[in-house]
Amino acid sequence: MSKILIIGGAGFIGFALASRLSKKKNNEIMIIDNLSRGKLDADFLKLTQKKNVKFVKKNLTETLDLKIYNFDYIFQFAAIVGVRNVYSKPFNVLDINTKIQSNLIQFANKQKNLKKFIFTSTSEVFIGTLEKKKLKFPTPENETIILNQLSDPRSTYMLSKIYCETLLIHSGLNYLILRPHNIFGPRMGNDHVIPELITRIEKLKNNINKLYVENYNHKRAFCYIEDAIDQIIILYNSKKVNYKIINIGSPKEKKIYDLVKLILKIMKKNKIKIIKTYGKNRSPQRRLPDLKLNIKLTNLTKRTNLNIALSKTIEWYIKKI
């Protein structure tokens, strides 16, 4: 039996992981989330009704004091994320994200049998390295981190993650840091490129309307949520994992322009005219994880076909619109 705590488990990745882990009856799962972003929707309520899942609504900027529990694993997904949040409340991004980590590490240190603390960082830690044109592609985990443009609000997100990684490294806990790269799928926030596109396209009329696409020439390696969860499930309790920082994602890159064309085709709206534009914010030109270490540890080389993954995501979002 494993007792597993998932912080931020009402959100996108945390929910998908909790759903998968709950299928194993001898996993006892507790989800903590303040529902600032994650939702008490039908999917989440169904999950919390399972016998081996418990949900506690709590804000992790406050000290966590659960006396009865003795967790084997703690997953930390909670954070203020998304470009809109970063530009509208940069102070909160840095302040809240680091407070959550600090509180949780204190709580983790009180657990007698804790086997691992798993933290989700981000590929964005390398935004400064990219801007200084020093970033390798594909990007390995041990690439040099360069800090750049600290006064730009967007820096608060990557700084919060770098600070949280460092705090955990020096916490004395056994830890694993995951760096997800562009994970997508049903139930992710609306503030990301794929759901935002689906929502806009759904409202447009084929043949008549135009679709403005920012940063059309940027490249991303999009990874379907179920593939990311496959990787996380193997990595979190693997005895082989001596490596402490691991990229999560897909090795296949796609230009945003080609992604939009594919979404239009799946949505049967390929007569809509794409108007190419440039974004105003510091969106990275390219993001591509080096997955050698990930594949060495997981043996997972196959990824869900992008057409199929996008179709499932589109279907889910259309129902919600």
Ligand SMILES: NC(=O)c1ccc[n+]([C@@H]2O[C@H](COP(=O)([O-])OP(=O)(O)OC[C@H]3O[C@@H](n4cnc5c(N)ncnc54)[C@H](O)[C@@H]3O)[C@@H](O)[C@H]2O)c1
């Ligand atoms: N989705 C991606 O592609 C991606 C890429 C890189 C990094 N990450 C990181 O992975 C983690 C999970 O990402 P996600 O897409 O699932 O995000 P998400 O916003 O869907 O989930 C985060 C959850 O944390 C909760 N939360 C926020 N502040 C909280 C607080 N103070 N107390 C308790 N709960 C709080 C939110 O309500 C939400 O349910 C994040 O830390 C994010 O930075 C995600």
